[in-house]
Amino acid sequence: MTVVLEVRDVVQEYPGVRALKGVSLSLSPGQVLGLVGENGAGKSTLIRILGGIEQPVSGTVLVHGEARQFKGSAESQAAGISVVSQEFRLVPQLSVADNIFLGHELTSGGVVARGKVRQRAAALLETLGMDLEPDRLISSLTVGDRQMVEIARALSREFDVLIMDEPTAALNGAEIRRLHAIVEKLATQGKAVVYVSHHLAEIFDICRDVAVLRDGELVLTAPTTSLDETQLVEHMLGRRPQTFERATDGTATDDRTATARLDVRELKLGGFDAPFSLRAGRGEILGLAGLVGSGRTELTRALFGDLAALSGTVTIDGTAVRLGTSRDAIRAGLFMLSEDRKGEGILPHLDVTENAMVSRERSSLRGRARWAPARRGEESVFEKLRQDMRIRVPHGRQLIGNLSGGNQQKVLFGRALLSGCKVLLLNEPTRGVDVGAKVDIYQLIRTLADDGVSVVVSSSDAPELAAIADRCLVYFAGRQVAELRGRDVTEENIVAASVGQVAGGDVHV
Amino acid sequence: MSDHTPTSTLVADDLHAQERARSAARARRAAERERLLQSVGIVVPFVLVLVAGLLFVPNFTSGSSITNILVNAAVLAITGYGMTLVIALRGIDLSVGSTQALSACVAAASVNEWGGLAGAVIGIAVACVLGAVNGVLVTSLRVPAFIATLSTMSVFRGLALLFTGGAPILIASSGYKSFATGSVLGVPVPFLCAVVLGAGMWFLLERMRFGKHVVAVGGSPEAAVDSGIAVHRVLLGAYVLAAATAGVAGILLASQLGVVNGSLSAGLELQAIAIVVLGGTSMAGGRANIPGTFIAALLLAMINSGLNLLNVPSFYQYVALGGLLVFALSLDGVQRRTVRRALEGRTS
Numbered sequence: 070m071t072v073v074l075e076v077r078d079v080v081q082e083y084p085g086v087r088a089l090k091g092v093s094l095s096l097s098p099g100q101v102l103g104l105v106g107e108n109g110a111g112k113s114t115l116i117r118i119l120g121g122i123e124q125p126v127s128g129t130v131l132v133h134g135e136a137r138q139f140k141g142s143a144e145s146q147a148a149g150i151s152v153v154s155q156e157f158r159l160v161p162q163l164s165v166a167d168n169i170f171l172g173h174e175l176t177s178g179g180v181v182a183r184g185k186v187r188q189r190a191a192a193l194l195e196t197l198g199m200d201l202e203p204d205r206l207i208s209s210l211t212v213g214d215r216q217m218v219e220i221a222r223a224l225s226r227e228f229d230v231l232i233m234d235e236p237t238a239a240l241n242g243a244e245i246r247r248l249h250a251i252v253e254k255l256a257t258q259g260k261a262v263v264y265v266s267h268h269l270a271e272i273f274d275i276c277r278d279v280a281v282l283r284d285g286e287l288v289l290t291a292p293t294t295s296l297d298e299t300q301l302v303e304h305m306l307g308r309r310p311q312t313f314e315r316a317t318d319g320t321a322t323d324d325r326t327a328t329a330r331l332d333v334r335e336l337k338l339g340g341f342d343a344p345f346s347l348r349a350g351r352g353e354i355l356g357l358a359g360l361v362g363s364g365r366t367e368l369t370r371a372l373f374g375d376l377a378a379l380s381g382t383v384t385i386d387g388t389a390v391r392l393g394t395s396r397d398a399i400r401a402g403l404f405m406l407s408e409d410r411k412g413e414g415i416l417p418h419l420d421v422t423e424n425a426m427v428s429r430e431r432s433s434l435r436g437r438a439r440w441a442p443a444r445r446g447e448e449s450v451f452e453k454l455r456q457d458m459r460i461r462v463p464h465g466r467q468l469i470g471n472l473s474g475g476n477q478q479k480v481l482f483g484r485a486l487l488s489g490c491k492v493l494l495l496n497e498p499t500r501g502v503d504v505g506a507k508v509d510i511y512q513l514i515r516t517l518a519d520d521g522v523s524v525v526v527s528s529s530d531a532p533e534l535a536a537i538a539d540r541c542l543v544y545f546a547g548r549q550v551a552e553l554r555g556r557d558v559t560e561e562n563i564v565a566a567s568v569g570q571v572a573g574g575d576v577h578v
Numbered sequence: 579m580s581d582h583t584p585t586s587t588l589v590a591d592d593l594h595a596q597e598r599a600r601s602a603a604r605a606r607r608a609a610e611r612e613r614l615l616q617s618v619g620i621v622v623p624f625v626l627v628l629v630a631g632l633l634f635v636p637n638f639t640s641g642s643s644i645t646n647i648l649v650n651a652a653v654l655a656i657t658g659y660g661m662t663l664v665i666a667l668r669g670i671d672l673s674v675g676s677t678q679a680l681s682a683c684v685a686a687a688s689v690n691e692w693g694g695l696a697g698a699v700i701g702i703a704v705a706c707v708l709g710a711v712n713g714v715l716v717t718s719l720r721v722p723a724f725i726a727t728l729s730t731m732s733v734f735r736g737l738a739l740l741f742t743g744g745a746p747i748l749i750a751s752s753g754y755k756s757f758a759t760g761s762v763l764g765v766p767v768p769f770l771c772a773v774v775l776g777a778g779m780w781f782l783l784e785r786m787r788f789g790k791h792v793v794a795v796g797g798s799p800e801a802a803v804d805s806g807i808a809v810h811r812v813l814l815g816a817y818v819l820a821a822a823t824a825g826v827a828g829i830l831l832a833s834q835l836g837v838v839n840g841s842l843s844a845g846l847e848l849q850a851i852a853i854v855v856l857g858g859t860s861m862a863g864g865r866a867n868i869p870g871t872f873i874a875a876l877l878l879a880m881i882n883s884g885l886n887l888l889n890v891p892s893f894y895q896y897v898a899l900g901g902l903l904v905f906a907l908s909l910d911g912v913q914r915r916t917v918r919r920a921l922e923g924r925t926s
Contacts, residue, residue, distance in 0.1 A: 120804070122803070122804060141803075141806060142803065142804050142805065142806045143806030143807075143808075144806075146806055152804075154804065156800075157801075158798070158800060158801040158804040158805065159798065159801055160793060160794045160797040160798045160801050160802070160864065161797055161798065161864070162793050162796075162797040162864035162865055163790065163793055163794060163797065167790055167793075171790065171794055171801070171802075171805045171807070172805030172806040172807050173806075174787045174790060176786075176787050179786050179787050179788065180785055180786050180787075181785055181786060181787055181790060183785070205602075205605060206605065206609070208605075208608075208917075209602070209604065209605025209606075209608060209609070210605075
């Protein structure tokens with residue numbers, strides 16, 4: 070069988086991290102290869118090397134049997150490799166059509182052929198089943214639409230190999246189905262596709278073969294038919310997956326609600342008609358569910374002073390909190406971890422210790438340490454965190470940017486813990502976090518709650534809420550449509566309520 | 579619950595469609611607000627200053643006053659075009675005044691030596707070389723644009739003063755001098771040049787590959803790199819163009835004045851930055867507005883001319899310029915915030 074793309078013994082190193090330890094892989098035309106692995110296993114690194122964005126320390130990439138050294142993404146594209154990257158690489162100020170053809174514009178003499186560009190863009194979007202105007206600016210699109218534009222852009226190039234890094238993370242059901250159909254069509258046309266996804270069901274749906282990366286090594290390449298989901302997870306983790314047993318204890322929840330730590334009354338936010346009200350008890354894990362636009366993200370951001378509330382009161386342990394800035398919120402005992410960990414969470418140029426310490430409650434420190442933090446003291450505090458939370462870092466001076474998503478999130482949990490917060494707001498706490506670390510994080514949330522912290526978890530992952538929440542509020546278009554308690558907090562109930570169907574036919578929308 | 583799943587997905591898809599429609603509406607609203615703010619930012623001050631000038635400034639509409647405004651605006655606008663590119667790329671060029679001085683002085687000396695056309699070509703060529711120096715500093719040597727061009731501002735100024743030996747250079751060629759002082763159908767030639775160059779620059783930015791790359795690099799450098807755009811080449815091109823436009827404005831200025839010296843166009847960089855930002859080009863990169871730069875140049879020229887006619891001491895003109903720059907920058911910030919809010923649907 071001919072081989073269109075081959076990777077031989079590729080090694081990549083970052084400061085302090087060996088991201089790829091000699092990976093070899095080959096792809097033939099018409100093959101759809103699923104690439105899976107935990108976060109930090111090296112998938113993104115491999116993709117960046119194939120895309121020409123990074124150069125490997127050693128090893129070769131062969132295209133059509135010919136060894137190639139990509140010095141930039143342009144060379145990789147010229148060699149016939151097209152990448153749909155996980156992070157959006159779109160220019161917000163340019164139109165949809167201009168973005169699709171960015172870098173390979175259809176021009177005559179340097180002048181962009183606008184009619185042709187618009188026409189081709191519209192045709193591409195059509196095949197993806199999108200009715201977007203090609204002239205709309207990217208800055209005005211939803212995340213899902215941007216993802217589709219990103220895909221359209223990869224398809225607009227001439228390619229033999231298409232690499233898709235988590236293409237469905239922001240797509241809805243119909244869009245995912247359409248994308249799968251397109252992948253299958255490409256395969257029948259003889260294109261090779263590398264498909265990266267955290268949703269293993271997808272891998273089984275559309276991939277002929279699956280390759281598993283673990284800690285920078287390729288541990289398995291096999292036809293998907295020879296495996297089932299559990300086995301695949303075992304290969305990814307290198308062990309049996311742990312499951313998180315929740316305490317479904319409805320009565321305890323009621324006791325907890327009785328002593329409300331966080332009390333939000335009639336909080337009015339711009340863009341939503343109905344005000345928000347909620348209470349969270351001492352030691353309670355309160356889930357907030359709802360689709361995009363349901364208002365739950367805005368609610369948590371408003372509570373943290375990130376977004377101005379129009380009216381309403383918030384009290385913590387009976388004390389009214391002024392909702393001006395995040396600084397006020399932290400002083401009042403409220404802490405939030407943002408869903409955008411990279412943009413609003415980590416301080417990438419500081420090491421893990423400093424990252425964990427930035428919001429540390431000052432009153433816990435004495436004398437000089439308040440103004441000039443003692444490194445040694447911080448190190449011992451971090452060492453304790455590292456053991457308690459099972460943060461996988463070689464030492465406390467490791468830069469946080471080089472860690473996997475799960476480990477970064479753990480460090481941020483450490484930050485929240487040290488801020489001495491009474492109420493912790495979590496937005497998508499396990500987004501981009503691998504299976505193993507997920508369980509650790511659920512455990513951490515439970516430990517925090519047992520220490521008396523009210524934890525409010527806003528998540529789009531219904532199974533996650535079903536696993537950890539004592540009580541779950543479901544929002545739809547800015548209104549609370551359901552309150553699920555104890556045993557009623559199930560994936561089915563959450564999903565049904567999120568889309569406007571409430572058990573008992575009682576729909577408030 | 580399993581029999582509910584298909585309906586739930588259908589409902590979910592439906593909701594997504596609604597969300598999409600809402601986002602389209604928000605996008606339109608954001609675009610409207612952006613346009614509105616841009617006009618508030620430039621057209622409103624323009625009209626106010628124009629009306630104030632007509633009402634309160636004696637001789638504001640006299641022939642010589644109008645010519646004066648148009649010529650000054652032309653020199654500013656042409657310099658501003660290049661600056662627009664650089665600022666849209668998240669850069670800045672503080673050396674435009676010095677570049678203009680050096681290229682005008684070299685051009686003047688060359689005119690006296692080899693004639694008008696050769697002088698102009700040599701002047702622009704010198705400017706391009708100076709721009710390439712800036713570009714290399716910023717791209718290959720990775721010096722931050724602010725520092726790099728602050729340094730070259732000093733270097734180029736020094737070179738201009740060394741070249742002239744501190745003495746003014748008188749241009750002997752009356753043919754060369756008549757170029758910028760001439761007019762076509764009553765419109766001064768430099769102003770026509772500004773209009774033509776502005777149209778060309780607009781075309782370059784809006785219709786050509788290079789322009790798309792400028793917006794891409796300025797709007798999202800990571801996306802530009804991943805799209806295979808030669809980012810360094812785009813930056814280098816922009817700095818060369820910025821210097822070239824400063825040089826073109828310089829030779830027009832030399833032609834108009836008939837005499838140049840090493841301290842020509844001192845402080846021009848501040849005026850150029852002010853008109854670019856006032857014209858709606860964002861310091862945050864990615865949004866370039868050539869017509870805005872043009873109108874803002876007219877506005878600033880009117881203010882300067884009006885203050886002169888009112889016999890206001892020139893010291894106040896510095897205050898006015900600084901105030902205008904602060905106004906423009908704060909407006910830029912407000913504009914970005916408003917657009918973001920409109921997109922997030924918070925101000926509805």
